[in-house]
Amino acid sequence: MAYVAIADRDHELEHHDPTTFITKYIWSQDHKVIAIQYSITALFVGFVALVLSGMMRLQLGFPDSFSFITPVSYYQFITMHGMIMVIFLLTALFLGGFGNYLIPLMIGSRDMVFPYMNMVSFWVYLVSVIVLLSSFFVPGGPTGAGWTLYPPQAILPGTPGTDWGIILMLVSLALFIVAFTMGGLNYVTTILQARTRGMTMMRLPLSLWGIFMATILGLLAFPALFVSAVMMTLDKAIGTSFFMPAVISMGEQLDHAGGSPILFQHLFWFFGHPEVYIVALPGFGLVSDLLSTHARKSIFGYRMMVWAILAIGGLSFVVWAHHMYVSGMNPYFGFFFATTTLIIAVPTAIKVYNWVLTLWQGDIHLTVPMLFAIGFIFTFTHGGLTGIFLGNVVVDLPLSDTYFVVAHFHMVMGVSPIMVVFGAIYHWYPKITGRMFNETLGKWHFWLTFFGTYAIYLPMHYLGFLGVPRRYFSMGDTEFMPESAFVLNQSITISALFVGVVQLLFLYNIIVSLKKGKEAGPNPWKATTLEWQTPDTPPKHGNWGHELPVVYRWAYDYSVPGYHDDFIPQNVPPNPDIPAHDDGTHHS
Amino acid sequence: MSEAVLTDTGDVLPGGARGIVADFSADKQAFQVPWGKAMMWFFLLSDTFIFGTFLTAYMTVRMSVRDAWPVPSEVFALSFGGEPIPLILIAIMTFVLISSSGTMAMAVNMGYRGERNKAFWLMMATAAFGAMFVGMQAFEWTKLIEEGVRPWSNPMGVAQFGATFFMITGFHGLHVSVGVIYLIVVGRRVKSGFYDRTRGNYEMVEITGLYWHFVDLVWVFIFAFFYLW
Numbered sequence: 001m002a003y004v005a006i007a008d009r010d011h012e013l014e015h016h017d018p019t020t021f022i023t024k025y026i027w028s029q030d031h032k033v034i035a036i037q038y039s040i041t042a043l044f045v046g047f048v049a050l051v052l053s054g055m056m057r058l059q060l061g062f063p064d065s066f067s068f069i070t071p072v073s074y075y076q077f078i079t080m081h082g083m084i085m086v087i088f089l090l091t092a093l094f095l096g097g098f099g100n101y102l103i104p105l106m107i108g109s110r111d112m113v114f115p116y117m118n119m120v121s122f123w124v125y126l127v128s129v130i131v132l133l134s135s136f137f138v139p140g141g142p143t144g145a146g147w148t149l150y151p152p153q154a155i156l157p158g159t160p161g162t163d164w165g166i167i168l169m170l171v172s173l174a175l176f177i178v179a180f181t182m183g184g185l186n187y188v189t190t191i192l193q194a195r196t197r198g199m200t201m202m203r204l205p206l207s208l209w210g211i212f213m214a215t216i217l218g219l220l221a222f223p224a225l226f227v228s229a230v231m232m233t234l235d236k237a238i239g240t241s242f243f244m245p246a247v248i249s250m251g252e253q254l255d256h257a258g259g260s261p262i263l264f265q266h267l268f269w270f271f272g273h274p275e276v277y278i279v280a281l282p283g284f285g286l287v288s289d290l291l292s293t294h295a296r297k298s299i300f301g302y303r304m305m306v307w308a309i310l311a312i313g314g315l316s317f318v319v320w321a322h323h324m325y326v327s328g329m330n331p332y333f334g335f336f337f338a339t340t341t342l343i344i345a346v347p348t349a350i351k352v353y354n355w356v357l358t359l360w361q362g363d364i365h366l367t368v369p370m371l372f373a374i375g376f377i378f379t380f381t382h383g384g385l386t387g388i389f390l391g392n393v394v395v396d397l398p399l400s401d402t403y404f405v406v407a408h409f410h411m412v413m414g415v416s417p418i419m420v421v422f423g424a425i426y427h428w429y430p431k432i433t434g435r436m437f438n439e440t441l442g443k444w445h446f447w448l449t450f451f452g453t454y455a456i457y458l459p460m461h462y463l464g465f466l467g468v469p470r471r472y473f474s475m476g477d478t479e480f481m482p483e484s485a486f487v488l489n490q491s492i493t494i495s496a497l498f499v500g501v502v503q504l505l506f507l508y509n510i511i512v513s514l515k516k517g518k519e520a521g522p523n524p525w526k527a528t529t530l531e532w533q534t535p536d537t538p539p540k541h542g543n544w545g546h547e548l549p550v551v552y553r554w555a556y557d558y559s560v561p562g563y564h565d566d567f568i569p570q571n572v573p574p575n576p577d578i579p580a581h582d583d584g585t586h587h588s
Numbered sequence: 589m590s591e592a593v594l595t596d597t598g599d600v601l602p603g604g605a606r607g608i609v610a611d612f613s614a615d616k617q618a619f620q621v622p623w624g625k626a627m628m629w630f631f632l633l634s635d636t637f638i639f640g641t642f643l644t645a646y647m648t649v650r651m652s653v654r655d656a657w658p659v660p661s662e663v664f665a666l667s668f669g670g671e672p673i674p675l676i677l678i679a680i681m682t683f684v685l686i687s688s689s690g691t692m693a694m695a696v697n698m699g700y701r702g703e704r705n706k707a708f709w710l711m712m713a714t715a716a717f718g719a720m721f722v723g724m725q726a727f728e729w730t731k732l733i734e735e736g737v738r739p740w741s742n743p744m745g746v747a748q749f750g751a752t753f754f755m756i757t758g759f760h761g762l763h764v765s766v767g768v769i770y771l772i773v774v775g776r777r778v779k780s781g782f783y784d785r786t787r788g789n790y791e792m793v794e795i796t797g798l799y800w801h802f803v804d805l806v807w808v809f810i811f812a813f814f815y816l817w
Contacts, residue, residue, distance in 0.1 A: 113623040181634060189627040192618040200615055219630060223637035227645060230755070239740040240751035242649065255740065258653045258748055263645060270641075 029115035030541050031100045034122050036432070038096035041122075045129055046089035047503075052081040054500050061493025063474050071473040072160040075144030078471060079161075080132075082147025083169070086275065087176060088129055090417055094282035095180070095218065096125060098424060099187050099211045101432065105531035106208050108196025108549045108571075110542045112186040121183035128175035131168055138164040146471060148268060151243035151261050155236040157250065166236060170229040177222045177229075184215045196530075198551035202306070203570070205529045205555040206299060209306050210285020213313040214278045220317070221274035228267040235259070265327055269320035277316040279413050281309055283420035284351055287373045289555070290423050291355055293527045294370035295362030296566050298556035300354045308347035315344045325393050326400045334393040341391035345384070352381055363559065363566070367525070368442035372423030375450045376416050383412025386461065401471070404464020407457045415453045422449070422506065429510065430524045434537050435517030437509050445505045452499035459488045526567045529555050533569050628795045632802045639806050642759065643813055646752045650817075658744035660815050663732075678815050681724045682807065685764075688717030689804045696797045699790030704778055707793060711775035714800065718768040725761050729754070753814065760810055763803045770796055 025033060056077050059069045069077075100118070104111050112118045135142035144160030145153060153159050155166055191204070191212045204212075231242040235256070243264040244256030292299040299305060321329060321337040355377050364370065386408040390396045399405060422445070429437050467480055475481060523532040535545040549571040557568035563575070619626055650657055661674035695710035732753075736743045742750045774796045777783060783790055 114627065181631070185627050185630050185634075188630050189623055193616075193621075193623050193626050195616045197616060201618065219634040220637050223634060224641045226638060227641040230759075231645065234739065234751065234755065240755075241740070241747055242645070242751060258655065258746060260648065260652050263648050263652075266648075267641065267645065 029119045031104050031112050031118060034118055035097050035100035037122050038092055038100060041126055041129060042089050042093040042097060045084050049081045049084035050500050052077040054497055057493040057496040061490045074473045076142045076160050079144050079147055080142050090279045092125060093421060095215055096183055098282060102207055103187055103190050105543060106205050106529055107199050108530050109194045113190050113194050114186055117182050118186050121179045124175055124179035128172045128179060132172040135165045135168040140164055143169045151232060151264050152247055170233045173229050174226060177226045180218055180222060184219050187215045196548045196551060203551060203554045206288035206305055207285040209309050210281040213309050214281040217274040217278050217313055221271045224267045225271035228264055262327060265324050269323045273320040274316045276413055277312055279417050283417045286424045287376050287420050290369050290373040290427055291358050292556050293525050294365045294367055295359050296558045297358055297362035298558055300357035304350055305354055308350045311347040312344060315340060319344060322391055325396045338391055338393050345388055348384060368439060368446060369423040369427035371446040372419050376419040379411055379419055380416040383408060383416055387412060399464055401469055402464040403460040403468050403470055406470045407460035407464060411457050430520030431531060432538055433514055434520055435513055436520045437513040437517055441505055441509045448502040449499060452495055452502060455495035456492050459492055463488060528557055528567050528569050530570055533571055622791050624795050625791060628798050642756050646756060649748045649752055653746045653748050655746040657746055658749050663744055664815060675815055677728055681721055682811055684717050685721050685804050685807050688714045689801055692797045692800045696794045699793035708775050708779040711771050715768045715771040718764050722761055722764050756810060760806060767800050767803050
């Protein structure tokens with residue numbers, strides 16, 4: 001079958017020129033508007049989750065001083081904080097937000113391949129968020145099962161929110177997965193099939209490689225969460241026993257028998273570990289572009305970076321049981337999963353070295369996005385190293401379920417991705433809005449957040465070594481915890497509240513700069529990638545005016561000797577005086 | 589602008605593994621197929637993981653329960669007046685569904701030949717087979733429910749039998765039902781000449797067919813794991 005699909009002929013793109021306010025900004029099929037809708041919704045729930053973490057810290061730092069924090073509400077805050085941050089903020093923001101905005105612009109396309117489906121994706125996501133938040137207002141409140149929702153306790157009376165909360169949580173997750181699938185299919189297909197002329201896969205900016213691989217991970221990992229959500233809903237709603245063993249609850253033998261709680265853990269972590277990389281890989285990609293642009297230097301080892309992303313993605317599917325060492329398993333399985341876990345450190349370390357080598361002898365501009373990008377290298381290296389501790393079975397067993405684990409995963413998949421989120425928002429803000437943000441406020445935001453998060457999480461490692469358990473409402477009087485642990489908890493709480501308040505600087509900055517910021521111009525950072533070469537800023541509907549750009553070079557032609565500028569955009573035709581960068585497309 | 593500078597790989601195309609990489613990273617698109625078809629592939633890959641997880645969970649449950657699992661050839665037997673015949677209904681259901689894959693393949697062929705009418709009727713035949721399958725599944729469910737099988741308990745043995753059975757065949761039946769609706773929608777558009785006006789080709793028939801064949805293939809696995817194990 002002879003078939004020629006050409007992205008610069010519009011016939012395959014559904015026509016959807018918006019005319020009214022509603023079709024332009026509400027029921028919009030434009031990827032840029034959908035991206036902004038996704039981002040604002042995600043940031044909004046993110047702030048809800050931030051407030052929840054503040055409440056938890058109040059209890060931990062100053063036990064029993066606040067009557068509105070009960071043991072029940074404390075567990076509900078923990079659960080909702082975790083689930084919102086991981087799924088409804090980070091996954092949605094990186095893929096629904098940055099993915100939607102950057103994919104068509106960076107590959108030189110007019111939109112996603114199926115804009116209508118893309119729009120539906122956002123609206124289903126919004127419904128899933130509403131369902132999740134509605135659980136705060138039902139009898140019994142949201143579920144307090146912890147974000148991992150382990151059965152049997154997740155659905156047994158005694159755990160907060162077993163009336164409605166757990167059902168709403170599971171329904172909300174299922175809806176989120178439907179929404180993600182519709183968006184994710186679009187992202188993958190668009191990157192693979194709708195690139196402009198000359199944009200080979202090996203010329204893609206690393207941002208897109210990260211988003212691409214993360215989307216694939218999502219499409220293959222979310223099914224496990226979907227299936228476990230269905231099975232747990234059945235256990236709860238109609239009394240099946242997939243995950244429920246014979247249980248005596250409150251003196252009564254329940255009707256369940258023969259189910260396996262461990263099965264849930266396997267299914268959950270088969271989703272849960274790739275999920276870590278669904279959040280991390282887009283961050284890796286975006287930060288690579290930030291570092292290269294603001295250091296005016298080509299990314300070090302582009303091809304190695306791409307292969308590292310692919311390797312990490314592949315390996316992330318064979319490490320899941322390292323979350324389950326304490327659940328008990330055959331020692332050979334523990335050996336296997338510890339080995340695969342440590343192997344992941346290799347491609348990850350390659351990426352860290354390459355980021356540092358990109359900075360090496362670069363013309364580093366300490367702009368706000370660059371500060372956040374460098375901050376990311378610190379926090380990520382830090383969180384990654386503690387991961388090596390926890391990946392080993394014998395080291396993990398005493399540290400499991402202590403604050404060491406809390407510190408580890410907050411450094412590696414809380415603070416680090418959020419550093420990238422802020423850096424990337426500041427970096428692309430001029431393109432999205434057409435205006436610059438306030439540089440001074442941005443720098444204050446960075447330094448206070450950076451040191452503030454260290455003030456929160458560094459002491460937590462120490463608490464973990466002391467053996468302070470995580471998820472406890474109150475520590476009470478114990479022999480092994482010295483007085484200093486409680487003082488430290490107060491200090492952490494004060495830092496956490498401080499960092500939370502500092503985020504208002506960010507909000508204030510991006511809102512006020514919409515009106516007051518100075519005109520940014522089309523390419524304020526002198527970047528090479530296609531989204532900075534659009535005819536209009538912010539890009540109009542259809543992105544490229546009459547003709548699509550043609551790509552002649554890779555995304556990292558910074559400081560090329562002999563050229564009059566220190567950057568060459570991807571759509572600049574080759575100059576015979578300058579040797580072209582060998583980006584791997586010329587085979588002999 | 590000269591074409592040569594774009595992505596010219598030279599006169600000698602690389603072979604072997606390098607050739608695969610070169611193809612995959614080619615200009616503009618990785619696969620020489622329409623967007624809709626590529627997207628259907630990715631969707632089916634994702635759906636494979638859903639069914640794969642369901643079936644893995646089922647196998648885990650079945651291997652870990654302590655009480656006896658009901659014997660499929662007895663549970664799924666039907667008697668027409670005389671001796672019960674094991675698996676007869678499932679055999680017919682499987683035959684119907686496999687046949688529907690045949691009519692679907694013929695419909696795709698007729699679509700590409702531009703024989704709209706034939707393509708339409710073959711798609712309707714496929715949909716009818718699908719509806720028949722769902723109907724027989726409803727019959728099978730009714731029979732089991734009348735015999736007292738419930739998701740939370742059953743008289744033949746361990747409770748997880750009913751739970752996994754209703755969940756997985758239900759999820760598959762849902763896929764078949766969606767497929768029937770999908771076939772009817774696309775079939776009507778084929779008949780009305782909608783694709784002549786919009787796309788000028790009948791790739792949509794093939795995309796529908798991909799989904800349909802996938803649903804059939806999944807059934808083969810469910811059949812093997814539920815009825816033959």
